[in-house]
Amino acid sequence: QVHLEQSGPEVKNPGASVRVSCKTSGYTFSRYGVSWVRQAPGQGPEWMAWISGKHGKTMYGQKFQGRLTVATDSSTPTVYMDLRGLKSDDTAVYYCGRDLMGSPSFLDHWGQGTLVTVSS
């Protein structure tokens, strides 16, 4: 069955960077994309980025342009999200989810979430 396994919780200082991984299994990686979505405490989800499993094409939310990078390792297959210049309002649960191959549309399977806490 489709499964997305994310890396564990992180605690970071302001200004630092964080990498969250998302290891996928149970489906043909190249036939889908993966989106990253975050959810701050008590807030609704916020879409961040999408990457195609076939071409590695990416799309980023305007808010994150310049400090967010997503990449894939098709051999494992795992998707990585790197967020730089962390601020306190980046504290959130970060989710990866299986999306369509051609563009970000909807997430039909989700990882369990990774809590990233930014605090001095």
Add this chain to the structure above:
Amino acid sequence: QSALIQPASVSGSPGQSITISCSGATSDIGDYVFVCWYQQHPGQAPKLLISDVSDRPSWISPRFSGSKSGDTASLTISALQTEDEAHYYCASYTATGAPLFGGGTLLTVL
């Protein structure tokens, strides 16, 4: 870009039907069929209920249905059950290519 607009809360009794609205604009809900709905229980990841306005994944109960009229999408839950108590979020593709989520609706089953 502002979030899609949902009522903060709705409530219903077991066995009843409820509808949750999701208001957007012509640059999102109005122009695209990529409108979806998610259910989220406390401490869990969201779960896809509806995609492409009204398509239901095979693992989702037919009690959940979606529709769209103009710039507003709706989720209807029939025959309410206590386990339906959760947060519900709509989301839509937008003209910028970036999906936009709603602010969420808390469903209370009385």
